[in-house]
Amino acid sequence: MSTGRAASRYRFSPAAFWRRRLSPWRTRRLLEVHLLVLFLLTAVASTALFLSCRQVQHSAETLAAREAPAVQGLAATRLAALRADREAHTLVERGLTDVTGSDDAYRSQLSAADQGLSRIADRTDQDLGTVKGLLATYSDSLALGTSPYPDQPLVRKQKLEEATSLLTRKSVGLVPRLDALQQVQLRHAEATATLGQWQRGGWWLAELALALTGLTLLSALFVLRDRCGRDWNPYLLAAFVLTALLAVVPLTAMSSTQEGLDGAIRDLRQITDVSRENGTEPADAQQEVTKKSEEVRQKTAEDAWTAPVYQGTFVGSLLTVVLPALGLGLRLDNDYWRRR
Template identity: 75%
Template sequence: MRAGAGSSTRWSPAAFWRGCLAPWRTRRLLEAHLLVLFVCAALASTALFLCCGQTQRGAEALASREAPAVQGLAATRLAALRADQEAHTLVEMHLVDVAGSGETYRSQLSAADQGLSRIADRTDQDLGTVNGLLATYSNSLSLGTSLYRDQPLMREQKLHEADSLLTRKTVGLAPRLDDLQRNQLRHARATAAPGPWQRVGWWFAEVALAALALTLVSALFVLRDRCGRDWNVYLLAALVLTVLLAVVPLVTTFSVEHALDGALRDLEQITEVSRRTGPALADAQASVAETSEQVRRQLVADAWTGRVYRGTLVGGLLVVVLPALGLGLRLDSDYWRRR
């Protein structure tokens, strides 16, 4: 008898929850569950949609605007320095009169000009001054190696003028490009970094999803304990979907942010390499081109990520609708029609 009495008073989660819900009438209990499910699902879905959308927009902006702008500025700076180096080598080796000898520095000037043109619509910074400096610098360099090839003093003056336009402290082409690079890299970091409100949004979404899952389990328990019903298919589907929404978008976001961090490190490396001077400019250009390709591969729009984002939107809508159908149909069948 004592053993039986002891076993009958043994604590269990079902008995505890049954005792907590005992004061409530079944109908009011189901209606309360329906309201809580709707509120939690709506809040969680909205937070997930906003957070996932912000992450995707940041990744797209970095891939389409910020990263190409950083790469373009680095390539422009290296090309301008390489053009100056090649022009001086041409003059020092007395190759000015040799046919086709100036093609290298001209191609570098062309690459610098094309680099600025490509990023004109990908940056909010004003490139007018830099474009003007590049045009004047290109003109001085061309005059020093072509027009005044037979006048050493004028040639030296034009080459000195080109050097001044390129390297003059603060106002030269290279220092201005340095400033543009620093600003653009700062913009790239701000674009890729998740803001404090986005982190709060993720916490809010996860808490709302946890509350939704607990309420779904409670609703399933009430239907089985109070109404003698088997498992509700709508609520079971909503529970599975809630677990998926709590895990898949979060894992995907972590993966995207990891890729963005890697891309930012590569962009910082590109900016650092582009500030090299001396005979290693050709190697620096090759390094920048290789790293830029690596960044492009990292930031290529991932079809799986896009599917997850769209799936989050659809799943958020379903997780609102399914509990409403599951409890709404049961309430309508057992209680509302009898009124």
């Protein structure tokens, strides 16, 4: 009986011996695979998340600093030019050209139009030289049309007609040119604020990589606990919590920012439409444009709080790469690599 048991132990002892030898090797390889997979996943997730956040943040900054003011400025310039024409004709019709200071109304509108073009000159890539030249010529024509011509009402009328022609002449007038600039600038603003297919793909890639990172971190934690007899690794636990935060916080913040950008674009479309409505008085349209412009400024200013989120995403993305490497790398170094 004892001889049979001894033989049985002898017969099975080589298998047990190899199991004991292979078990550490398999665990080490398993941990090394986890380390490699985690490094690749965190690198992909961090890169995609960082670039996606940066794209949304850059769009918000560009819209607030360049595109929205350019659209608003062109609309304000168009309305100011139209209102100047209206005020000049009213001045002549009422026979107030000889009254001192009676021309302040239309001159202030011309000044507002000129200042509007000057403010947006560095905020648009479009050539404003022709429009500025037309505005200067139009201003001169209005000045001549409202100047006192004793006993020469036809001369005054001719000058006003020339000014109106410069303002509204089809295709080459000041207003049609401003309309064309508005349409181009609005398309630029829409392209800046719209989330394209590549940007959406970047968010999907980031979220997918973060989800896989979380699952791989859980797998690594259970391998360390079940096969190595180790307690929960603090580096991996911290990386898992950070991964969960990165999957939620940046997406929520940037979604809110994107909603604000979409709302700003809707307001910019309304500003453009209001400024081009022929049946609306220029003064009423100016009030509406001013109101909508303030709403756009508020919406773009509300998105400023996402800048700290973007910075935090950058730091968190780096930590998601470093923490798993530290957690698994130190454990592999202590338990396996130094023994080789």
